[in-house]
Amino acid sequence: MSGVILGIDLGERRIGLAIAEADGLSARPLATVNRARSLAPADDAATLARVVAEQRVTELVIGLPLNANGDRGPMAEAAATWAAAISVRLNLPVAMRDERLTSHLAEQRLGPMPRGRGGGPPSKMQRDRYRERVDREAAAIILQDELDARHAARLEAQRA
Numbered sequence: 314m315s316g317v318i319l320g321i322d323l324g325e326r327r328i329g330l331a332i333a334e335a336d337g338l339s340a341r342p343l344a345t346v347n348r349a350r351s352l353a354p355a356d357d358a359a360t361l362a363r364v365v366a367e368q369r370v371t372e373l374v375i376g377l378p379l380n381a382n383g384d385r386g387p388m389a390e391a392a393a394t395w396a397a398a399i400s401v402r403l404n405l406p407v408a409m410r411d412e413r414l415t416s417h418l419a420e421q422r423l424g425p426m427p428r429g430r431g432g433g434p435p436s437k438m439q440r441d442r443y444r445e446r447v448d449r450e451a452a453a454i455i456l457q458d459e460l461d462a463r464h465a466a467r468l469e470a471q472r473a
Contacts, residue, residue, distance in 0.1 A: 316371030319364065320456025322412065322448050323376060323392055324348070328357065329448030331456045332368055338464065340456035342449035343368070354398035365403055373405050376412030376455040383411075410459045412451070419450035 320340055322329035326348055333340040344364065349356030364370070375396045378388040385393075393409060400407040426443045429435045435443070 317368050318372045318374055318456060318459075319343075319361075319368065319370040320452040320459070321361075321373060321375045322415065322452040322455055323395060324448060325352075327445060327448050328361070329445075329450070329452035330364060331449060331453035332370075333456055333460055335372065338460060340453045340460060342446075342453045345445035345448045354395050355402060357395070358399050358402035361399065362403060365405065370405065373399065373403070373407045374410050374456050374459045375399070375407055376415060376451070377409040379411050379413055381413065408459060410455050410462075412455050415451040415454045416447055418454055419447045422450055423447060 316335045318333050318335050318340075320331035320333070322331075328346050328348060330343040330346065331340045332343045346360050346364070349360065373396070375392065377385075377392055380386045380389070396407045396409060399405075423443070423446055426435050427439055429439060
């Protein structure tokens with residue numbers, strides 16, 4: 314399999330993006346884009362289409378926000394519906410990957426939010442920038458989980 318895979322961490326306000334070669338072993342954070350005000354998949358697809366074209370994306374991996382017990386709740390259903398609509402709009406295959414705890418793990422990787430001037434609380438701009446970094450790092454974790462699962466499946470198939 315060749316091409317570029319785009320990892321997506323879908324949020325209510327922002328979409329974190331990460332990228333990896335389909336035959337590669339590592340994902341990297343790419344960008345964070347704002348969701349369309351309408352929250353409509355068609356409007357989000359217009360934003361994503363530019364990234365897809367620029368990066369020559371051939372597949373999407375979208376985070377699936379399962380409940381802590383692994384069940385699909387309303388958030389997971391909404392993400393799956395959004396993913397199906399994006400797949401059609403962008404004419405790309407989509408894989409869904411469990412995204413439980415990815416934002417928490419992303420925050421651990423990035424460290425604490427920077428303090429404001431003079432050691433005070435961070436400004437709104439600092440908070441927003443940090444959240445954008447968390448979103449793209451979470452997308453990279455989602456995509457890396459998918460790459461690792463595919464790599465493990467290939468190794469298992471070779472052993473059989």
